Amino acid sequence: MSSEKSTLYLHLGLHKTGSNFLQKEVFPNAKGLYFLNKPDWSLISDYTDPTSLARFMASNTGVWDEMGDVFFNRANKEAGRSSSEGGDLLISDEQGPFGWHRNDPQRMAVHLKKIQSVMREQFDELKVLIVIRRQDTWLASAYAEICSKFKQASQGHFERWIKEQISYNKKYFWGRGIRLDYSSLLAEVTRFIPAHNVKMIPYELLKSDPGSFIGEVAKFIEVDTINWQSKTHNRKSLSNSEWKIAPYKERSLWLRPGRLFYKLGIDPKINIPDPFRSKKIEMTPALSRKILSKYKSSNQCLDSKIHVKEYGYVIDE
Template identity: 25%
Template sequence: MKHRCLKSRNRKRTLYLHIGIPKTASTWLQSNVFSKLHHLHYLDCSKNTMFRDIEDLSAKQRSLGNIFSRSIRIWEKFGDTIFEDLIGDQQAWLKNDQDLLISDERIGRQGSRSTLLADHFREMKQKAGDWGFERIHLICMIRRQDHWLASHYAQMSDRNPQAGQEDFKKLIRNITSPYRFRYGFGMLLEYNELYDQLSDAYGDSNLLMLPYEELKQTPAAFLESLLGRLGTPSETIEHILDETSGTKKNVRSEQDVWQLRNKRKRVAGIPLPKWIFTGGEKTIKLMPEYTQQVFECYSAGNRELALKTGLNLEEHGYFGPGSSSKNP
């Protein structure tokens, strides 16, 4: 049953989806920025109670990330149930005049299957209209691929008994190989393809793609761009800028060296306390030849993305070492 007639406001109501892929400061944004926004309704990594298989439970039942890994038919059959699980009673929500912001980096993990992700967004848009949303805006964070891989590897290192420089080198080789991970997990870092799919689903004007590097290098300009897209009142923007000025974000690298996490021992499959760990290498280094390998795969797409979006990706190193936009 449709409820569009219950909407009684003059402005268009918007659903904002922050789908920044992992390792792009999502946790920092959720804690220090999005949680301070009171002009809209904010959901931080919302959980569902609908699905209970092993994958859902291991992902802490995060709503949209788990839903987007399923068939798009789910929106036709359970679309209202999904929205009710997210924001409650439909008629009560329709009487509410707030926009909605959902931030969940698990959504972005589906970027390795960007066609399926875009199809989900199309289906979600159809159902969102019944819940009072006339527009959906996507906010997608990206990060330079070689740095992303090093940061990802370091984060996961406590689960990897082989973690170290040689194993990291192997990951780079596998990610860049068309016969291994390049067209599987490696597609998560194909930002140009992701942009094409998402903009085709919702249109260029409803997609904001921001480099993680801008947050690190020019945080004020980054936050003003992000908060402006969210329709944030100017006084709130000023307050957040004041509060976050000088804040140290979660950075574990220096001079292309990343700290590995302590490897946890297990007995009968049960992890021992964190202070009990194995020895081994403590860091990995992103060697120049690794960076070269990575950008042999991704630089062409990064150049196309820069042309489409106007983002200065060359300044942030997305074109690879020793290259420029004028000399591909």
């Protein structure tokens, strides 16, 4: 192992928080830092999840004892890092701990504890970056991303879907609800990772002041400067309170032969418009208040640590 101190950085989401921008414009331009974006390997054959970090974090923590060295050796190779020479490595995978059946903050925390124990041959220190987003707009953006799967997608369906996501007695601990309890998430992670090694930063800062957001990230990953381009616009967002409803994915026509059209640079899948399908969803003030009321105590606690009140996380009732 190198005599130089090496740090492993993990960027673990959430998704829908500018992850593509970070992975394309920010992390690759952080000089002096090895970077690996969404490792896509088949190290664990029994899982169909698209990324190996997600596979590992969906498994029993014992997977790190069995294959942790394989994971880190592969990560070093893909990133161009030599374990004998050392150097800091950042692995970014916003889906890692937050896919289906991986929404319990305690589960995420114990995986991070295990990672610390098995990385010692490669790294001296673990630091974790988590970008969060206000619960109401995160839910709207998430719905816009997956609504092509819903034949009945509409404002009414959107509101029913939200009720399920944030329900304590139905999907809170097995769906998306618990991952949005950011105070609990931070508390669990810092049980095993020193608080100064955990950076939780609001996505709203990226929206309002990209330079300051990237400055915060750069300071945390200990690089002087990062050259970046202007961030891309969310194509599903129509305004601060409205999002597009995508066409139903089963209502489509495929041009044949598909390979020929792909070679010509033409998408062979043509979505057939449904004249009766809703065009957008809206995060109404009443719906926003309902969501934020569910997380009121959590967000108040969070504000005492990372100051999110200015972005509307904390409401007065």
